[in-house]
Amino acid sequence: MAAVTLPPLWGILQLDKGEPYGYAQIPGMIQSWIQDAGGFAIAGLILYLLYALTVPTDKSQSERLRVPVSRWMLFMFALALIGYAVVGALLVLQWRGTVSLFGQPIAPPPLPVPEPGVPFVLPPPTVHTDWQSLFLTFAGLFALLGIGEPFARDLLKILRKNFSLGLAPLVRFGRAVRTWSTSLLTTRQSWWLAVGLGLYLLAGAGLYAAEASRLFAIWLGWLLVALGVLVGALLVLLLFEAEGPIWAVAKLSFKEALSSQMLWIFLLVLAPYAFRNIWMANIKPSDEIRALIDVTNIVLAVLLLVPAVLLASFYGLPNDIKNLNIYTTASKPIERFELVLGRFVGYVALMTLVLLGLAGANLVLIENTNVSERARQETYKARVPVRGKLEFGSLEAQYRREKREFTGENVGREFDYRRYIAGHPYSAQRAIWHFERLPASLARVPGDRVPVEFTFDIYRMTKGEQNRGVSVNFRFVTHQALQRPPRPNEGGEWHWRDEQREQEYQKAVEQLRARGINPDGAVPGSKAWEEVNKLAEQFGFFEIRGKEVFDFTVMGVEIPAGLIRNALQGEPPRIKGKDGQERPAPRLSVYVKCESPGQMLGMAEPDLYLLEYEQPFAWNYLKSMVGYWCWLCIVIGIAVACGTYLSSVLSLLATAVIFIFGFFPEHLADVAYNRNIGGGPIESMARLIRAEQPTTPLSESVASRAVTLFDRFSAWVFRRIQNVIPDMESFNWSHFVAEGFNVNTEYLVVNLLTTFGYLLPWGILAYYLIKTREVAA
Template sequence: MTAPLFGILQLDRGDPWGYAELQGLVQAWLQDAGGFAAVGLAVYLLYALATPTDKSESERLRVPVSTWMLGMAALALVSYAIYLALIIFKKGEVPVPPPPPPGESPKPELPVWHGQAQAIALMIGGLFSLLGLCEPFVRDLYKILRRNVSFNSSGAKRFGHALGTYTTGLMSRRLLIAVGGAVAAYLAVGAVLFAIGAPQLTAIWAWLLAVGAGVALAALAVLMLFEAEGPVWAIAKLSFKEVIRKRVLWVFLIILLPALFPWQWFFPSKPSDELRNTTGTITFVLSILCLVPGVLLAALGIPDDIKSLNIFTIVSKPVERFEIVLGRFIGYVSLMTLVLLGLTGISVALIANTSVSPQARAETYKARVPHRGKLEFKSMLAQDRQEKKDFEGTNVGREFDYRRYIAGHPDSPQRGIWKFATVPTDLERPEGDRVPLEFTFDVYRMTKGEQDAGVLTNFTIATHNAPQRQPSKQEGAEWRWVDADQGADYAAAVQRLLTGALIDARLAARLKGGEPKTDQERAELRLAQRMKSLAEKLKANGVKVTEADGLVTTEPANVSDPRPGTPAWKAVSALAEEFGFFELRGKRVLDYTVMGIEVPAGLFRSANQGTPGKDERGQTLPRLAIYVKCESPGQLLGMAEPDLYLLRNELRYEVNFFKSMIGLWCRLCMFIGVAVAASTYLSGILAFLLSAGIYIIGLFTDHLTDLATGRNIGGPFQSLSQIVKAEQSTAQVTDSAGTRALMFGDKIAAWFFRRFQNLIPDVESFSWGHFVAEGFNINAEYLVVNLVVTAGYLLPWAVLAYYLMRNREVAA
C-alpha cells in the first residue's frame, strides 16, 4: 500500500492479502523460517558437540541434544541436499515472473502455493529444521502453559478472589472520595454543556465518558487476569506497574496528545480533504504514541532487571527463564493495548462530533464495501493499428506511472475496460433497484478545453449475454455487439419503450403466423419474442402493461434519461435484464474527484444468468464488463484498476477506524516482541535500535525487493564504482574484467539481501489508515491475515529468545 495521492485510494502494489494467500504464506513461512531454523539447528548442534563432557551437569542441561533433534536434522539435511541437486540439474524450477514493461512499476508477487519440486523440497527441509530446533522450546512451553493456564474451578475461584480484592480496594474512603469527586465534576460539566445548548460538545463529553468507562473496565479485567496463578502473570503485572511508574509513556502522551485533535481545528484545507488529512495525521500520531514508548520500554525491561540485580531474585525461584520473556511481553502489550484503545476512542469521539464539510462527509465519512474488477485497455484490432499490437494505455510521461490514459474524441476507439469475473448476488435486488458505480479519474489536458467543466465520458456496461467486440479499421471507431441481431433488437426495444408500443399489430401477427420464410420475417419474430419477454419483466418490476388482442402496450418511458425511483427507471432495469446491456452517455467527469452513476439492478440479474461463453481468443467471457470512453477532444482520461468499482454497501466510519487500529496493534505486538527478544542478549539501547531499524527498513520493502532481485539499475558495487568515477547511473557499462567482478559482487550482495529481506516484515501491509481516510471498508479477511502473519513473525523471535535466555549466565 502507498499513501493516498490527490485524494484517491491507490493499490499500486495489488490487493491486500486475503484468505486465498494463506496457503502461499504458510509455504513461504516454512521456507524462510525453516531456513533460519536450519542455520540455528546446525549452530546449536555444533555448540553442543563442542561442549566438553567433563563440564558440570548444569552446563550439559543447558544444551541438551535429543534423538529427535538429530533425526530431524538428518531429514532436513537430506531435503536440502535434494533441493541443491534440483538446482544443479535445473529440475522442478519455480517459474520467474516476467519483468514489468518499461515505465511500469513492478508489483510484488503474491504468496501463492508453488507445487514445483524445488519449492516442495525447500519447504520440507524447513519443516524438519523447525521440528528439530523447536523440540526443547515446545516441551518447555507446554510445561509453562500447564503452570500458568487452567480452566478448572480453581481458576474461577482465583478470578472471583481477585475481583473481591480489587472491589475492596476501590471501596476505601480516600479513593471513593477522589473518584466520586471526579465523577461529580465531570457530570457537572456535562450538565452545563447541555444547559447552554452545545450539542457537539455534549456529544464529545458523552463519548469521552463512554471511552473512559470502557478503558477502566478493560484495565480492571487485565489486572484481575494478572492475579491468576503462575509466574508469567506475576511478571506481567510487575511489568505493567513498572511502566506506569516510569515517566516515558506520560511524556509522550502529554507532548503529542494535541496532535490527535482534528486537522481542520488548526490548518485550513480543501473542504473535500478535511477528513483525509485528519485521519492520516491521527493515524500517524497514534503510531508514534504507541510504538515508540512501547518498544523503548520493552527493550529496557530485562536489561534493567539485570543491571539492578532484580533478575537474580527471580531466577532463584522455580521460574522458567522463558516465563520471564513471556511475562514481560504480555505486560507491555497489555498496557499499550489499553493506551491504544483509549487514544483511539478519544480520536473517534473528536472526529465524529466535529463539523466536517459536506464534501468530506460525502466522499470519506463512510466505509464503502466495493466490488472490484480487472482493468485492461483496448482499442482497434492489433492488425489495424500502426504498432501492430494491442493498445495498453498511453503513458503521458508522469514520474508516477500508476495510471494509463485513453485519448478523448467522439471517434476514439480507445477504451478502459473493467472486467468482473463474478457478480455478488446481493447486487441483484438492492434497495431502489439500483447499484452505485463510483469512480475517480485523472484528467490530463492536452488543450485548455472548458475549464472546471470536466470531460464528457461514456459508460457502456455489458454482461456476458451481450458481449462487445473491438472495431476494425474498415468499421470505424465504434464498438459493436458480437451478435449484430441482438444489437438491432436492443435498439428497436429502446424505441418501442419510448413510444409504449411493445408489440404492435405487425409483431402480433408475426407471433400468430406460421414459420418465417425470409430474413425480415425471422427478425420480426425474434423481436416479437424479445418484446414478449420484456413485457413479463416489466410486469415483474411493477410497470403497468396492457395486453389486448395480441397487442402489448405500456406507458411511454424516457429510457434515454431515467431517474432512479421513477417508472422510466423500472423500464430501464427490465430492459437491462432482458438484453444484458446499459449505456450512459455524456457524463461529465472532474479531475481527481469521487463521482458516480446509478446502474439498474436488472443488469446484474442478467449477469448471473447462464454460463459465460468464450471470446474469439478462447478465453472465458466476464460476467460483467464496463467500457469507459472519453468524448472530449484534446483530453486524456487516466485510470487505474482501483479507480472504478461497484458499491455493494456503506458501513460506519467509526467502526472502520477502530478496525484499522488492529493493524497498528499487530505492529505493536511484533516490535515489542522483537525488542523483548533482542533484550535477552543485547543492552536496552541496542535492542531498541535494532527494533527501530527493522521497523524503518520495513517501510521500504519495495526498495529492498529491488536490491534483492536485481531490478534496480546497478547493484551496490557497480553504483559505488560509478560514484567514484563520476559516471551517470544510466551510462553504458563496459565489458571488462573489473566490470564483471563488480557485477559478480552485486549478485552476491543480492543473495545476502534476499536472506536479509526475510527478516523484515512488510510494515505497510499492516497500515490501514489510507483505507479509512478514503472511506473504504477494511475487510475482515485482511485483518485475520494480519493476525496470522503477526503470529508467524513472532514465533521465530520467541524461539530465539528462548535459546538466548536459557543460555545466558544470569545467576548470582
C-alpha cells in the first residue's frame, strides 16, 4: 500500500531508562519501600532502645517521657529481629548453593550488571515472592511498626487537636484579612501598591486601544494569574485561621518569610525573556519552543528551590534555637512535633503560591512569545501515544552463522540506546513493535484513519544520495495474520504463518485491481480508502512500501481503523516466544524493514507509537508543575528535619548535597556496584596520585589488594544507604512538555506517593530528634 504523507513532526522523546512508573508498579514500590525503610527503622530502633537504657531511672518524669519504651515497641523489635535472623540464615543457605526451599526460590533473581560504560537500567519494581524478599518485607514492616508506634500515637493526638469543624475559623478569617494586610503593608507601601495597580490598569487600557493583541494578551494573562494567586492566598489564610498550634506556627512561618523581603528575587523569572535574542540566536526555528521551555524551567527551578531551602534552613527551627525562641515555645501546651509540622506547612504553603504565580507567568509568556509557526505545529501540543514493545527479528537462529537470535546490530556508538537493522531489498532483518493492548477508541476515529508516528536514526555505511532519506517498508499485522521469519531460500521476505490465508488476501487485492481500485494509492477520504479499510478489517493486514525516512525526524503515516477493529476481535492465539515461553500473541505488530542498501536504520522502543489523541499544551504544562511541587516538599522536608538537630548552615549543606546528588542516579549506581572505570574512590585516588590511566590494570601487590577490598566494602555500605538519595530526575517532566507528549496522570500519582514515602521516614526521624532534644529553659 502507498504511504500517506503527514506533516513532519519533531517529537523525539528519549526514554533511555524505560517508561516512567505507573499504577502497575505501585505494589512493587510499596514492597521495596517497606524493605528499605525497614532497614533504617531497625537501625534506628536499636539506637533508640540503647539510648533509652542510658536514661537514669532517677531522672524526672518529663525526662523519662521523652524516651518512652512500650511493650508494643519491644514486641515488634523482637519480631523484626527474628525476621532479619531468618534472612541471615537464608543468605547462608544461598552462599552454600541452595537455590530453593519447599519449592520456593530463596532469593530474587540477581540484577543484570552491565559492563562499565553501559547505562545501568533497573527493572521496574514488581512484587517478589521468594523467601528472602518475603522475610525482608515482614521484618521491615515489624521494625516500622515498632519505631513508628510513638510517632503514630502522637500524630493522631496532634490531628485530633488541629482538625475540627465549625464556623469559628470563618469568623477569624474576616478579621485576619484586615490584620494581615495592615501588618504586611505599611501605609506608604499600600499607596505605592495602589499606584502600581492603577498604572497597570492604564497600561492594559492603552494596549487594548492600540490593538496590540499579543501584548494585551500577556497583560490580561498576568492579571488572571495574579487574581488566581490572590484567591490561593486567601484560601491559605483561611486554613491558617483553623484551631490548633500547627496552623499558628504555619502562619508565623508564612509571615516571617514574607517579611524577609526575599520574594523580590522571583522577579528574575522575567530575565530569560529579556535576553531571548541571545540564547536563541543559533536555535533552529523548529526547536524554539523546546529551547524556551528548557531555559525558563531551569530558571524557574532555581528560583523556587534556592529560596525554599534558605527559608527552611535559616528561618526555621535552627533560627528558633539560636535566638532562644524555642525555649518559650516549648513551655507552652504544644507538642514539639507540631513545631516541625507547622514550619513545614507554612513554607510549603508559601512556596506553592510562588510556584503557581511563576508557572502562570511563564505559561502566559510562552503562549504569547513570537516563535515560528512550525515550532508551534510540532511541539505546542500534548500527544497521548500508545506504545508497544520492541524486538528484532531475522532468520531463525539455526540458519544464522552465529547460531543465536538476532537482537539488532551495534554500530559502535558510545551511547548504545538504539539498535540497528541493515538495509537491503533482500534483508531479513526487521524491527518489530508488538502492541498487546489497544484502546477501543482507535477503532472509531474520524475518517477511519489512525496516525502512526516514528523517529528513526540513519547510520550511513555509504554516502547515499544527497538530500534523500532511506526507503522503509512498514507492515502492520494483527493476531489474525501472524508472520513467520523467512527461510534462507525466501529472499529475506517474511510470510504469513497461514499460507492459505495469505493467498486469499492476495486474491482479494487482485480483485480490487480488476475493478479499477488501486489499494497502493489509497488516501483517506477516497473510495479506495474505504475498500482498504474493509480489506484490513477482514484480513488484519496493511502494508506501506517505499516510505522515505529522514534522519532523526519524526514522520507519520496513517493506517486504516479497520485494522484496529480486526485486532480487537476474538482472543489472540498462544504462541511461543524467543525465550521458549508460551504467551498470547500481540493484537497488533508493526514490522519495519530498511530497503536502501548500504544504510542502517536505528530505533529504540519509544521511537514508534500509535497516536491516540492530543491534549492542550497549557494543561500539560501545568500538570508538569506537580513534579516541581514534589521537589519543593522534598527540600523543605529535609531542611526542616535536619534543622531539628543541626545548625542552619549544616542543614543547608545536608539538604543541598542530598538534592544535588539526586540528579546523578546512574553515577551513584556505578559507585554502589563498583562499576566505575578506574575503580572505586580509593582506587581512583591512588591512580590520580600515581598518574595512572583508568584502564591500566592494578599491580598484584598487598596495597592494591587492600585498595580493592576497601572499595568493595565501601560499595556495599553505599548500597545500604543509596535510597537515602531520591531520583530527582523522575520528578522532572520538562522533556515531556518540550517534546509535545502528554504527562500521564498516573505518573503524577506515583510522584506524589514517592514524595510521601520519602518524607515519612524523615518525619519519623525529626519526631525523635526534636522529642529527645533538651530544649527546656
